[in-house]
Amino acid sequence: xxxxxxxxxxxxxxxxxxxxxxxxxxxxxxxxxxxxxxxxxxxxxxxxxxxxxxxxxxxxxxxxxxxxxxxxxxxxxxxxxxxxxx
Numbered sequence: 537x538x539x540x541x542x543x544x545x546x547x548x549x550x551x552x553x554x555x556x557x558x559x560x561x562x563x564x565x566x567x568x569x570x571x572x573x574x575x576x577x578x579x580x581x582x583x584x585x586x587x588x589x590x591x592x593x594x595x596x597x598x599x600x601x602x603x604x605x606x607x608x609x610x611x612x613x614x615x616x617x618x619x620x621x622x
Contacts (some may be wrong), residue, residue, distance in 0.1 A: 539570045 540559060542548050548555055559566055559577040566575045576582050585592045 539568060540566055541568050541571075541575045543571070 540563060541555060556577055559575060564576070564578040565581060566577070567573075568575060576585060
């Protein structure tokens with residue numbers, strides 16, 4: 537399976553809009569097996585999730601705890617990834 541959200545790629549870092557558009561159109565609630573976290577791309581879904589902190593949490597931090605597995609160079613860009621955290 538191809539990763540639909542290649543957030544560590546240079547293409548994503550420089551121009552993220554096409555990736556978000558593709559996810560919204562094809563897989564608005566997407567689980568990245570590569571990185572082990574969910575990517576939500578539709579406004580209504582984001583609102584519902586933000587209003588339900590009992591069910592949904594990002595308590596593991598940016599990247600769902602992925603940062604512990606990355607080198608310091610890869611970790612340098614992780615802070616910008618989540619658009620919303622609760």
